[in-house]
Amino acid sequence: xxxxxxxxxxxxxxxxxxxxxxxxxxxxxxxxxxxxxxxxxxxxxxxxxxxxxxxxxxxxxxxxxxxxxxxxxxxxxxxxxxxxxxxxxxxxxxxxxxxxxxxxxxxxxxxxxxxxxxxxxxxxxxxxxxxxxxxxxxxxxxxxxxxxxxxxxxxxx
Numbered sequence: 001x002x003x004x005x006x007x008x009x010x011x012x013x014x015x016x017x018x019x020x021x022x023x024x025x026x027x028x029x030x031x032x033x034x035x036x037x038x039x040x041x042x043x044x045x046x047x048x049x050x051x052x053x054x055x056x057x058x059x060x061x062x063x064x065x066x067x068x069x070x071x072x073x074x075x076x077x078x079x080x081x082x083x084x085x086x087x088x089x090x091x092x093x094x095x096x097x098x099x100x101x102x103x104x105x106x107x108x109x110x111x112x113x114x115x116x117x118x119x120x121x122x123x124x125x126x127x128x129x130x131x132x133x134x135x136x137x138x139x140x141x142x143x144x145x146x147x148x149x150x151x152x153x154x155x156x157x
Contacts, residue, residue: 009048017055021088059095065148066091074130085118098142104135
């Protein structure tokens with residue numbers, strides 16, 4: 001796949017992941033069923049579908065850490081008062097730039113694009129501002145996310 005195709009495919013994966021996170025957050029449907037349905041409705045190459053799954057399951061597992069940082073960097077908005085789509089765009093992007101190899105600027109830019117498509121008129125600016133302020137502490141957040149995921153996995157054993 002060429003670079004433009006990779007970018008578009010990853011954008012589709014983010015869109016599917018956001019739709020899944022929104023549904024899981026708003027109506028608590030099981031993640032496996034939500035992803036299966038969305039990937040049947042939006043067939044993606046396996047590598048891209050794997051990226052979408054990685055985003056969804058990563059956000060769900062790291063949510064306590066992600067939410068704590070969102071709350072810290074958007075203190076005027078209690079988490080439960082942030083629109084569901086906005087909250088999940090923030091979670092998705094924050095997880096992507098702390099848990100993966102996506103450069104911070106790319107993850108934020110992609111979050112802003114999701115915000116333009118799915119959010120209200122003020123969502124892109126809100127998302128950009130909150131994520132931009134968290135970019136400065138990316139390494140700290142990444143370390144907390146890794147520690148949380150590691151402790152979650154060891155509890156499962």
